[in-house]
Amino acid sequence: MTDKIDKILLNVSKPTRYTGGEHGSCVKDKSSVDIRFAFCFPDLYEVGMSHLGLRILYHMMNERPDTYCERVFLPWPDMIEQMKSENIPLFTLETHDSVKDFDILGFTLQYEMCYTNVLSALDLAGIPRRSADRGEADPIVCAGGPCVYNPEPLSDFIDFFLIGEGEEQTNEYLDTYKRCKAQGLSRKETIKEFSKISGVYVPSYYGQTYDGERIASFTAVEKGVPVKIKKRIITDLDNTFFPETIIVPYMEIVHDRINLEIFRGCIRGCRFCQAGHVYRPTRHRSPQKLVEIAKNLIKNSGYDEIGLSSLSSSDYPHLEELVDSLLEITEKNNISLSLPSLRIDNFSLSLMNKVQKVRKTGLTFAPEAGTQRMRDVINKGITEEEILNGAQIALRNGYKSIKLYFMIGLPYEEAEDIEGIPLLAQKILTKGAGQSLTVSVSSFVPKPHTPFQWARQDSLSELEAKQKILLSPKISRKIKINYHTSSLSVLEGVFARGDRRLCKVLERAVDLGCIFDGWSEYFAPDKWNKAFEDCDVDPAIFTRARSYDEILPWDIIDCGVTKNHLMRENEAAKKGIVSPNCRAKCAGCGAGIWKAGECV
Amino acid sequence: MKYVVEFEKSGIAKYISQLDFQRTISRAMRRANLPLAYSHGFNPHPQLSFAAPLAVGISSECELFEAELYEEADENIFSENLNNALPDCIRIIKVKKDSLKNCPVNAGVYKVECENAPDAKIIDIFMSRDTIEMDKKTKGGIKQLDIKTDIFGISVNNNTIEMTLAAGSQRNLRPFLVTDAIKKYTGHDCGYCKYHRVKLLNM
Numbered sequence: 103m104t105d106k107i108d109k110i111l112l113n114v115s116k117p118t119r120y121t122g123g124e125h126g127s128c129v130k131d132k133s134s135v136d137i138r139f140a141f142c143f144p145d146l147y148e149v150g151m152s153h154l155g156l157r158i159l160y161h162m163m164n165e166r167p168d169t170y171c172e173r174v175f176l177p178w179p180d181m182i183e184q185m186k187s188e189n190i191p192l193f194t195l196e197t198h199d200s201v202k203d204f205d206i207l208g209f210t211l212q213y214e215m216c217y218t219n220v221l222s223a224l225d226l227a228g229i230p231r232r233s234a235d236r237g238e239a240d241p242i243v244c245a246g247g248p249c250v251y252n253p254e255p256l257s258d259f260i261d262f263f264l265i266g267e268g269e270e271q272t273n274e275y276l277d278t279y280k281r282c283k284a285q286g287l288s289r290k291e292t293i294k295e296f297s298k299i300s301g302v303y304v305p306s307y308y309g310q311t312y313d314g315e316r317i318a319s320f321t322a323v324e325k326g327v328p329v330k331i332k333k334r335i336i337t338d339l340d341n342t343f344f345p346e347t348i349i350v351p352y353m354e355i356v357h358d359r360i361n362l363e364i365f366r367g368c369i370r371g372c373r374f375c376q377a378g379h380v381y382r383p384t385r386h387r388s389p390q391k392l393v394e395i396a397k398n399l400i401k402n403s404g405y406d407e408i409g410l411s412s413l414s415s416s417d418y419p420h421l422e423e424l425v426d427s428l429l430e431i432t433e434k435n436n437i438s439l440s441l442p443s444l445r446i447d448n449f450s451l452s453l454m455n456k457v458q459k460v461r462k463t464g465l466t467f468a469p470e471a472g473t474q475r476m477r478d479v480i481n482k483g484i485t486e487e488e489i490l491n492g493a494q495i496a497l498r499n500g501y502k503s504i505k506l507y508f509m510i511g512l513p514y515e516e517a518e519d520i521e522g523i524p525l526l527a528q529k530i531l532t533k534g535a536g537q538s539l540t541v542s543v544s545s546f547v548p549k550p551h552t553p554f555q556w557a558r559q560d561s562l563s564e565l566e567a568k569q570k571i572l573l574s575p576k577i578s579r580k581i582k583i584n585y586h587t588s589s590l591s592v593l594e595g596v597f598a599r600g601d602r603r604l605c606k607v608l609e610r611a612v613d614l615g616c617i618f619d620g621w622s623e624y625f626a627p628d629k630w631n632k633a634f635e636d637c638d639v640d641p642a643i644f645t646r647a648r649s650y651d652e653i654l655p656w657d658i659i660d661c662g663v664t665k666n667h668l669m670r671e672n673e674a675a676k677k678g679i680v681s682p683n684c685r686a687k688c689a690g691c692g693a694g695i696w697k698a699g700e701c702v
Numbered sequence: 703m704k705y706v707v708e709f710e711k712s713g714i715a716k717y718i719s720q721l722d723f724q725r726t727i728s729r730a731m732r733r734a735n736l737p738l739a740y741s742h743g744f745n746p747h748p749q750l751s752f753a754a755p756l757a758v759g760i761s762s763e764c765e766l767f768e769a770e771l772y773e774e775a776d777e778n779i780f781s782e783n784l785n786n787a788l789p790d791c792i793r794i795i796k797v798k799k800d801s802l803k804n805c806p807v808n809a810g811v812y813k814v815e816c817e818n819a820p821d822a823k824i825i826d827i828f829m830s831r832d833t834i835e836m837d838k839k840t841k842g843g844i845k846q847l848d849i850k851t852d853i854f855g856i857s858v859n860n861n862t863i864e865m866t867l868a869a870g871s872q873r874n875l876r877p878f879l880v881t882d883a884i885k886k887y888t889g890h891d892c893g894y895c896k897y898h899r900v901k902l903l904n905m
Contacts, residue, residue, distance in 0.1 A: 118719075125715045125733075
């Protein structure tokens with residue numbers, strides 16, 4: 103820790119966000135490595151440290167003697183102010199060295215509303231924002247994570263994108279970088295070498311033309327580059343790297359526990375869900391492997407809580423076996439086990455009763471839509487009867503408060519679907535004689551690579567009108583209805599389905615002071631409106647309905663699931679036809695080409 | 703059975719808040735296989751208590767906590783295992799089968815290394831005041847407090863002010879408030895200071 107940083111840390115909130123030095127963090131001799139990698143999660147420490155992907159890749163890279171991977175998070179504005187006044191550039195937590203001096207700067211992009219933070223991090227590091235303006239002394243800037251399934255809104259700022267899962271690809275590009283560095287290749291030549299790795303997308307190798315609001319052409323401007331970038335996946339989760347130790351933060355982070363990733367992907371195929379499509383095929387870890395991982399992590403971290411992590415824990419085929427084996431370890435060690443993402447049925451409740459012997463906190467579940475017709479449109483695959491039974495079972499089992507998640511603004515939605523949300527909550531309350539219900543309603547954002555990727559997104563005024571409809575039916579005062587700022591959802595939708603025309607808007611927004619957009623205390627819709635006006639870009643061109651035949655900004659990315667499958671699913675949605683899940687019947691979505699997991 | 707653990711906090715450990723520090727210790731004890739006792743009831747918490755919790759920003763070479771174990775442990779093994787499980791910025795000096803009840807604390811000795819240390823004359827002027835009133839933020843708002851009675855001794859040596867201040871659960875004075883008070887009442891700005899606790903006392 104330099105005196106300079108030490109001096110300012112007492113003037114900021116939660117200084118352990120910036121100190122590093124936690125148990126499990128990696129200490130290396132920086133002069134003995136070939137590659138210095140700065141891994142940036144462009145949000146606060148407590149958010150970024152809760153992300154399992156960062157933790158896996160951090161330890162994986164640091165297993166390599168030739169690489170030192172260090173963490174970077176975006177400092178909170180009070181710290182940014184102090185750093186600017188003391189001329190301290192963005193630094194890593196491990197060595198407190200300036201990010202600008204690293205070989206590679208890698209961003210993980212988990213949600214669109216962190217894009218201004220990406221540019222703020224570059225600014226704070228003193229690295230030119232635009233790839234085209236960077237020189238030989240600057241780090242090579244790459245990005246991965248779920249947002250890169252439509253990388254276009256960041257394409258002017260990122261030298262190369264990593265599409266898909268990082269466990270194999272990371273080692274390939276680190277090897278490539280080491281070779282290029284040894285050969286003394288230039289930045290441009292090195293990036294060219296990266297582009298030969300499967301799953302790497304170099305946006306500057308492609309160009310677009312526009313015809314009004316549509317993309318007229320999207321073609322390669324560099325020789326020998328792929329027409330489509332296919333995502334990378336790990337086919338065998340049992341035989342891929344998983345850390346034996348984890349960093350144990352000093353401060354409390356959002357998910358302050360051991361996260362046990364039981365499977366990737368999801369068999370359900372909810373039509374609004376991006377994760378359920380881009381992470382296909384569904385692949386499991388075996389209970390034996392998971393127990394082994396859990397034992398290691400308990401021993402090496404000292405955590406007293408383990409949580410299972412997946413998109414839908416109930417779909418894990420060996421759930422009971424796993425829970426029983428984990429309980430054998432956790433009960434004697436005073437460790438609590440949490441099982442999120444469960445469907446509420448008798449089986450789940452009996453599992454939860456086994457697990458939660460002491461604390462019965464609230465229960466959360468997500469019908470997503472208020473009427474059966476709408477749940478069929480989105481392919482949620484759950485009936486009203488199942489929901490009511492679930493709630494009744496939960497209340498009978500001693501869960502006092504229930505939280506329900508819904509969405510408004512879904513495609514093919516009618517007023518009665520919205521009214522159905524409070525009415526369903528009322529039915530649950532009446533049937534279960536519960537004590538209180540919280541209904542949380544978010545605004546739907548159409549996402550790339552889903553059956554709803556062509557859908558028109560409701561405007562701000564439409565969403566606000568729909569929020570009013572929510573309050574119209576007469577319901578019990580025990581039901582509390584919460585909804586979120588719609589302007590944030592609209593902006594998220596713009597960037598989720600945006601293209602390169604947004605790069606200048608993003609840059610302008612950062613110049614106007616936009617930062618931490620995902621945090622309500624910083625989100626500034628007025629500044630965003632001004633940024634769109636100043637750049638003469640109409641955000642509505644990105645929220646409009648798209649036609650099947652037009653070029654989509656993310657067509658360059660191949661996540662396995664084909665456009666044909668998505669079209670079929672969208673047509674089924676229009677008719678309210680439910681599609682069976684992957685395990686019940688293969689829909690031929692395209693992810694079968696990997697012959698992995700559920701697709702075998 | 704209860705153990706009193708003497709430890710030091712250096713480097714970045716001074717930035718760890720008390721609540722976070724307790725969690726850090728209890729996790730380290732789990733890693734060290736030390737059978738830390740938990741309270742019974744709805745929300746079991748580890749049986750740890752601290753003699754005079756340090757404010758964020760102060761390092762120390764003389765801290766004490768008491769840990770209750772549900773099985774007996776050898777003092778030396780306790781110390782060694784816990785040290786192996788802790789980050790370098792927290793070091794265990796000594797473990798003794800004892801209770802904090804037998805080690806009462808009401809004062810702490812601090813060394814404050816200043817960028818711009820006051821001289822003895824300034825300290826004399828400062829301490830010759832009848833009262834030293836400072837604003838103290840409490841839950842109810844800002845309260846005026848006379849801190850003079852909580853300053854048991856103060857002297858200066860080169861660039862370091864040595865002060866003995868009330869510490870513990872009854873009365874507690876943070877050394878930052880003393881440097882702030884020096885500025886308020888003598889006009890002398892000590893600049894950037896490093897605060898370090900060297901001793902816990904019962905006076």
